[in-house]
Amino acid sequence: xxxxxxxTLNRTQNPREWLATVLVWGAATLVTAxxxxxxxxxxxxxxxxxxxxxLTAPPENAGRRGGIGPILVSTALILGVCLAVxxxxxxxxxxxxxEFTSAQSLFGRxxxxxxxxxxxxxxxxxxxxxxxxxxxxxxxxxSILSGGLTLACMVLPILIRSTEEGFRAVPVSxxxxxxxxxxxxxxxxxxxxxxxxxxxxxxxxxxxxGRAIAETAALIFTSGYVDRMPESLLDSGRALSIHIFDLSxxxxxxxxxxxxxxxxxxxxxxxxxxxxxxxxxxxxxRKIVTI
Amino acid sequence: MPIEPIAxxxxxxxxxxxxxxxxxxxxxxxxxxxxxYGEKPAFQDVSMSIKKGCITALVGPSGCGKTSFLxxxxxxxxxxxxxxxxGRxxxxxxxxxxxxxxxxRxxxxxxxxxxxxxxxxxxxxxxxxxxxREHGLRDRQQIAQRVETALRDVGLWDEVKDRLGxxxxxxSGGQQQRLCIARALALSPEMLLMDEPCSALDPLSSGxxxxxxxxxxxxxxxxxxxHNLAQARRIADYAAVFWVQNGAGRLIETGxxxxxxxxxxxxxxxxxxxxxxx
Ligand SMILES: Nc1ncnc2c1ncn2[C@@H]1O[C@H](COP(=O)(O)OP(=O)(O)OP(=O)(O)O)[C@@H](O)[C@H]1O
Ligand SMILES: [Mg+2]
Numbered sequence: 001x002x003x004x005x006x007x008t009l010n011r012t013q014n015p016r017e018w019l020a021t022v023l024v025w026g027a028a029t030l031v032t033a034x035x036x037x038x039x040x041x042x043x044x045x046x047x048x049x050x051x052x053x054x055l056t057a058p059p060e061n062a063g064r065r066g067g068i069g070p071i072l073v074s075t076a077l078i079l080g081v082c083l084a085v086x087x088x089x090x091x092x093x094x095x096x097x098x099e100f101t102s103a104q105s106l107f108g109r110x111x112x113x114x115x116x117x118x119x120x121x122x123x124x125x126x127x128x129x130x131x132x133x134x135x136x137x138x139x140x141x142x143s144i145l146s147g148g149l150t151l152a153c154m155v156l157p158i159l160i161r162s163t164e165e166g167f168r169a170v171p172v173s174x175x176x177x178x179x180x181x182x183x184x185x186x187x188x189x190x191x192x193x194x195x196x197x198x199x200x201x202x203x204x205x206x207x208x209x210g211r212a213i214a215e216t217a218a219l220i221f222t223s224g225y226v227d228r229m230p231e232s233l234l235d236s237g238r239a240l241s242i243h244i245f246d247l248s249x250x251x252x253x254x255x256x257x258x259x260x261x262x263x264x265x266x267x268x269x270x271x272x273x274x275x276x277x278x279x280x281x282x283x284x285x286r287k288i289v290t291i
Numbered sequence: 292m293p294i295e296p297i298a299x300x301x302x303x304x305x306x307x308x309x310x311x312x313x314x315x316x317x318x319x320x321x322x323x324x325x326x327x328y329g330e331k332p333a334f335q336d337v338s339m340s341i342k343k344g345c346i347t348a349l350v351g352p353s354g355c356g357k358t359s360f361l362x363x364x365x366x367x368x369x370x371x372x373x374x375x376x377x378g379r380x381x382x383x384x385x386x387x388x389x390x391x392x393x394x395x396r397x398x399x400x401x402x403x404x405x406x407x408x409x410x411x412x413x414x415x416x417x418x419x420x421x422x423x424r425e426h427g428l429r430d431r432q433q434i435a436q437r438v439e440t441a442l443r444d445v446g447l448w449d450e451v452k453d454r455l456g457x458x459x460x461x462x463s464g465g466q467q468q469r470l471c472i473a474r475a476l477a478l479s480p481e482m483l484l485m486d487e488p489c490s491a492l493d494p495l496s497s498g499x500x501x502x503x504x505x506x507x508x509x510x511x512x513x514x515x516x517x518h519n520l521a522q523a524r525r526i527a528d529y530a531a532v533f534w535v536q537n538g539a540g541r542l543i544e545t546g547x548x549x550x551x552x553x554x555x556x557x558x559x560x561x562x563x564x565x566x567x568x569x
Contacts, residue, residue, distance in 0.1 A: 102372050173409040177471070179370055180405075181422040181478065182398035191421065192411060 039266065046263035049256055055264070059227050062251050063243065068261055070229035074144060074237025075213065077230060078223055081148020082155060082212050089152075090159035091201065097160070098167035099189060112161070119157035126154050127218035135222060142236040147223025151215060155208035162207065166200025167193055199280040206276040210269055216241045240265050316343035318482065318512045319364065319387075324378035326359050326368065333359040334540030337378075339531055341482075346504065346513045348523035348548065351533030352563070356540030357516040358406075360533070361484045363387075364514070365401040366394045399426060402475030406487040408467035410459035410474070415451050418459045418470060419477045426478060441477035445469040445503055465496025472503065482512040490518065501526060520564065524552045532560045 057067030093111075101108040130150030140146045170193050178188040216239075224236035225246065238246075244261045247254035319341040326333045334356030341347050349357050359368075366387065368374045380387035387397060410418050419438045428434055438455075442448040447469045451462070459470055468488060475483060485504070489497035505526050507513060517523050523530060530551040532544040544557045555561040 171409075173405065173407065174411065175370060176367060177403075177405060177409045177411070179367055180365060180398055180403035181474065182395045183422060183425050184395060187425050191425075196412070 042259060042263050042266060045256070046259035046261075049260035050263060054260060058229065059243075059257075062254070063227065063247050063257055064251060064254050065257070068240070068243060068257075068264065070227060071238050071240055071243045071261075072264075074223070074230050075240045077144045077233065077237060078147045078151060078219070078239055079209065079213060081145055081233065082151040083209075085149060086152040086155045086159055086208065087205075090156055090204070091163060093156075093160045094163035094167060094197075094201075095189065098164045099185075099193070103168075112164075115157040115161055118153075119161065121154075122217075123154060123215055124217040126150060127221040129153070130218060131221035140234065142222065142224035142226075143234045144223055144230055144237045145233045147219050147237070147239065148233075150218050150222045151212040154215065154218060155212050158208045158211065159201075159204040162204025163197060163201045166197030169200070170196045202276045202280045206273055209272055213239075213268060213272075214241050214265065215239070216245050240268075317341075318343040318382065320379075320381045321364075322379040322381070324360075324363060324376070324380060326356065326363060326377075327375040328359075328371070329373045332539035334533065334542075337533075337540075337542045339542060339545050341512060341514060342529065343512050344509045345528040346508055346515060346526055347529040347531065348527035349514060349516045349531050349533065350518070350520060350523050350563075351540070352535065353518075354540075355533040355535045357533055358486050359540075361403065361486055361514065361516060364482075364484060365398050365403055366392070367398075367403070369394065399478050400480055401482045401484060402478060402480040403484040404468070404472055404475060404486065404488045407491050408464055408471050410462070410467050410470050412458065412460060414456050415459045415462070415470065416455040419474050422474065423477055437477050441473040442470075444476050444507075445473045446499065447473060463496070465492045465499060468492060468496070468500060469503065472500070476507075476511075480511065482514070483507070485513065485515040487516050487518060489522070520552070520566070524548060532557070532563065534559050534563075 054067040055072065056069040058070050059068065060066030097108055097111060101111075127150065130146060130153065134140050134146040134149050135142060140149075174192055174196070175188060178192055219239050219242055223239060223242075225238055225242065226236040227238045227243070228235075230237040240261060244258050244265065247258035247261065317340050321337060321339050321341075324337045325335040337360065349360065351357055362368050362371075363376050364380060364387065368376050376388060378388070382397070382400070385397070386392060411421065413421060416438060419441060420434055423434050423437060428437070439448060442451065447466060450466065451470075459467065462470060468491070472483075472488070488504070489500050492500060501522060504513060504515065508526075508528075515523075515527070527548040530544075530546065530548045531542055532551060532555075533540050534543045535541075536543075544551055544555060544560045546556075551560065552564055555564055
């Protein structure tokens with residue numbers, strides 16, 4: 001007995017434990033190394049081109065020179081449309097699924113399964129759907145609106161499922177104690193369940209925005225290539241990822257600006273990620289606990 | 292729904308000595324109550340009455356339907372999918388199980404304390420304020436007054452008065468349970484349902500909560516589930532024994548605590564009680 005325990009405690013002496021340790025650490029190092037290399041490469045090539053002028057000026061000569069001002073604006077607008085549509089629908093559906101349908105009901109099962117399938121649909125397919133539905137059938141044409149709505153279709157499944165899990169993870173005891181105090185269902189939902197589900201909502205949001213902001217295939221068919229400053233949501237607008245794609249694939253001599261644009265994109269993604277995890281850990285938490 | 296002023300819904304002076312009205316007034320009458328989860332019965336055919344201002348203890352082995360019985364009284368059963376209740380519960384003249392009964396109001400009249408302390412993930416103060424606000428109390432001063440009174444009632448005021456803004460979950464288990472009791476008391480209910488309120492607590496905190504319950508006698512009607520027979524005997528005026536028979540819980544004996552614990556009529560009760568003695 002006693003010797004057994006000594007042996008299991010002393011991990012490195014067991015060859016299998018040793019191998020597992022090496023594998024786990026190896027994998028972790030590899031992932032970190034690849035990411036660092038990628039980031040380093042982009043920083044190395046892109047950093048010297050970043051300036052205020054680059055961030056605000058319009059592109060010139062098919063993007064070889066000039067900046068990305070209108071492209072940032074289009075990206076923000078597309079993302080804005082996407083969020084304005086997907087957040088309310090997403091939270092609403094998540095509440096419906098988690099609070100008003102039982103996990104086993106047919107409606108719940110069918111909806112959940114459909115969402116899981118939708119979440120896995122390749123973005124090019126979503127793009128073609130967006131083109132057929134928003135651009136043609138609804139007559140929105142190649143526009144920021146079409147692009148944002150198409151992205152919303154991609155983001156919604158992730159957002160809904162993640163938020164729903166958040167609601168389901170709230171302990172039953174909260175609901176019971178709230179009900180036993182005579183609190184209405186709406187009150188319980190708004191003041192206890194929603195705050196408790198916010199971290200999962202943010203996780204879904206970050207995953208969703210990450211997917212949306214980096215999306216290329218779905219936007220090529222919906223929001224288009226036009227790199228002028230958009231004047232309304234019905235104008236075509238070029239998203240950052242499409243700009244990068246275009247510069248590196250179709251424009252010879254566009255590499256430098258492609259690198260700089262990639263850097264901007266990566267920084268945006270990291271910033272969104274950081275803000276969300278800060279919100280989840282400190283900002284909202286503190287607010288929920290002490291108000 | 293406006294909240295009544297605290298003084299009207301509850302006797303003003305803290306209880307001292309035997310309450311005059313214990314043993315006389317009927318508060319709740321339960322008639323042939325049964326509860327099924329899906330097809331499976333939890334308990335069947337329970338009839339008993341609960342006297343106003345008294346402490347009634349509900350005892351019996353695990354799984355005999357004590358918790359289920361409590362949740363019928365404040366209609367928490369509404370929240371459980373597949374749960375079916377039949378029979379009749381009368382509170383004063385209110386038909387508790389009637390579909391049109393106002394459950395929000397019912398639950399304000401009957402507070403509940405759970406086995407595991409379950410404060411909301413809010414600050415200590417907000418835990419008490421939040422339900423009050425939701426029940427329509429707006430006046431800041433009145434709210435503060437009620438919060439203080441409730442915390443004093445459970446003997447928590449001196450322990451937490453300097454840290455009302457800190458998270459309730461940083462309190463100890465015993466303090467959390469007393470906070471939950473205070474949260475229920477702040478709404479000035481007429482009755483408290485307590486589901487093994489001491490079982491998650493150490494002996495010392497358990498003793499504190501037990502003394503608290505005794506102090507509430509007379510001001511509130513209390514129905515307490517406990518596995519601690521010695522405790523039940525110490526604090527209860529009346530006792531009811533549940534037992535599993537043919538796969539469903541049944542009420543096998545009721546009476547004054549003295550009668551049930553000292554001269555049980557049912558041999559099962561006698562055997563169960565002798566566990567306490569032996
Ligand atoms: N939500 C539920 N769904 C299905 N069955 C349940 C549910 N809650 C309780 N039961 C069943 O009903 C019976 C009575 O349970 P209950 O919790 O009321 O017993 P109890 O007397 O409170 O037990 P304990 O002393 O262990 O708390 C048990 O057989 C239990 O398995
Ligand atoms: Mg129980």
